[in-house]
Amino acid sequence: MSTLSLTSAFTLLLKRDLVLAYRRRAELVNPLLFFVLVTAMFPLGIGNDPKLIQAVGPGVIWVAALLAALLSLDTMFRSDFDDGTLEQFMLSAHPISVLVLAKILAHWMITGLPLFIAAPLLAMMLNVPTDAIPTLMLTLVLGTPVLSLIGSVGVALTVGLRRGGVILSLLVLPLYVPVLIFATDAVKTSIVGIPTSAQISILAAMLIGSLVLAPLATAASLRISLS
Amino acid sequence: MGSPRYFYNVAGKMIPWFAVSFLLTLIAGIYYGLFVAPPDYQQGESYRIMYIHVPAAWMSMFIYMVMAVAGLISLVWRIKITEITIISSASVGASFTFLALVTGSLWGKPMWGAWWVWDARLTSELLLLFLYLGIIALYSAIEDKRVAARAISILALVGVVNIPIIHYSVEWWNTLHQTSSVTMTGKQAMSTSMLIPLLLMGISFKLYYGAVVLMRARAEVLERDRNTRWVRELVEGEMK
Numbered sequence: 001m002s003t004l005s006l007t008s009a010f011t012l013l014l015k016r017d018l019v020l021a022y023r024r025r026a027e028l029v030n031p032l033l034f035f036v037l038v039t040a041m042f043p044l045g046i047g048n049d050p051k052l053i054q055a056v057g058p059g060v061i062w063v064a065a066l067l068a069a070l071l072s073l074d075t076m077f078r079s080d081f082d083d084g085t086l087e088q089f090m091l092s093a094h095p096i097s098v099l100v101l102a103k104i105l106a107h108w109m110i111t112g113l114p115l116f117i118a119a120p121l122l123a124m125m126l127n128v129p130t131d132a133i134p135t136l137m138l139t140l141v142l143g144t145p146v147l148s149l150i151g152s153v154g155v156a157l158t159v160g161l162r163r164g165g166v167i168l169s170l171l172v173l174p175l176y177v178p179v180l181i182f183a184t185d186a187v188k189t190s191i192v193g194i195p196t197s198a199q200i201s202i203l204a205a206m207l208i209g210s211l212v213l214a215p216l217a218t219a220a221s222l223r224i225s226l227s
Numbered sequence: 228m229g230s231p232r233y234f235y236n237v238a239g240k241m242i243p244w245f246a247v248s249f250l251l252t253l254i255a256g257i258y259y260g261l262f263v264a265p266p267d268y269q270q271g272e273s274y275r276i277m278y279i280h281v282p283a284a285w286m287s288m289f290i291y292m293v294m295a296v297a298g299l300i301s302l303v304w305r306i307k308i309t310e311i312t313i314i315s316s317a318s319v320g321a322s323f324t325f326l327a328l329v330t331g332s333l334w335g336k337p338m339w340g341a342w343w344v345w346d347a348r349l350t351s352e353l354l355l356l357f358l359y360l361g362i363i364a365l366y367s368a369i370e371d372k373r374v375a376a377r378a379i380s381i382l383a384l385v386g387v388v389n390i391p392i393i394h395y396s397v398e399w400w401n402t403l404h405q406t407s408s409v410t411m412t413g414k415q416a417m418s419t420s421m422l423i424p425l426l427l428m429g430i431s432f433k434l435y436y437g438a439v440v441l442m443r444a445r446a447e448v449l450e451r452d453r454n455t456r457w458v459r460e461l462v463e464g465e466m467k
Contacts, residue, residue, distance in 0.1 A: 160369075164368070174357040
């Protein structure tokens, strides 16, 4: 019996999740569509005053990104839970937290990256000045992985429940708040033209912290959900 | 120690002590707070709501810390009593958080001119309430209560990252909410005559929590062990 090294297990799992997502391309677009739609609703709701739209723009983009991430979270473990793949992971010789990290990374590449690519376009529509768009992109690239990482704990805890959706948002959204605060604050500060290295550093710290801790918590939660 | 039956008996003996000392400190605290302590030179009489508001806010964080510690212990050693402590504390903590929010907004209306201000501490207290509600919701959604207890242990530990955010939010975003007036070290910003009733109320609330959490835990122990012999003997003894 040949043994698989940890790195190849990681890359295999990542590749598997990406291929599975690619086979279901229609589902792939859903979070992105949701992101664009929610963002488009805000100007319709609050009026077309350009100054007002600019003031709420960064916040709207980030809240929409938050909701889109939340909406797509359930897909992270759902199908693997239903068909028993997760139980096979539990039996694997490798640490579950590393395997979980591969799944989180795949989830972010499927749902976080498209938001990142669509964001500049939406930022233009919401009158965010072009000078502030690099900062927005930077907050998204640092912030959206945190959303996937924190979210994975919530999904792992609720995956066994029949109506886990509402509970998931109750568990996860309060934990998303620090990311939201610092990300939008960074964009707003850069619109005024003040350096944003402080907020960016805190976001980076959140990313590193959750990268270390979240997979462990997710692995433990999965063990409980499958027990 | 970890045996549910032993816990049930000891907790039953401890509850009256907690309850009586809670009542004594409550009466003393309210008397000193409402009648003895002088009115504030800026806020007049309306500052007195602080004697409920501040201890409630302290409790909201204290109980979450208790839950996180109990969560860690239950995950590592799988002790039944600490598992029960978490869920017994959750609704008490949620009530204190709610109380802190309500009294805060009652105080905010005359002081700030608004019931609600999107200030850092108010917001994080509201988030703390959501964290409590999330724990309660997750616990009630999972059928097997032992599994549910382990799930909320993890959730409590994950949520505990929010506690430092609450505490340091005042320093992070210096907004409308006044900064903390009680410090362990250094010069007191509050006069002693105002501080004594506040500390009395703080102790009183903790004793209340002790009494209530023991009552709730006893009920939870009975419910979980309802199929065991000692509970049956207990119930049959009561019926006689």
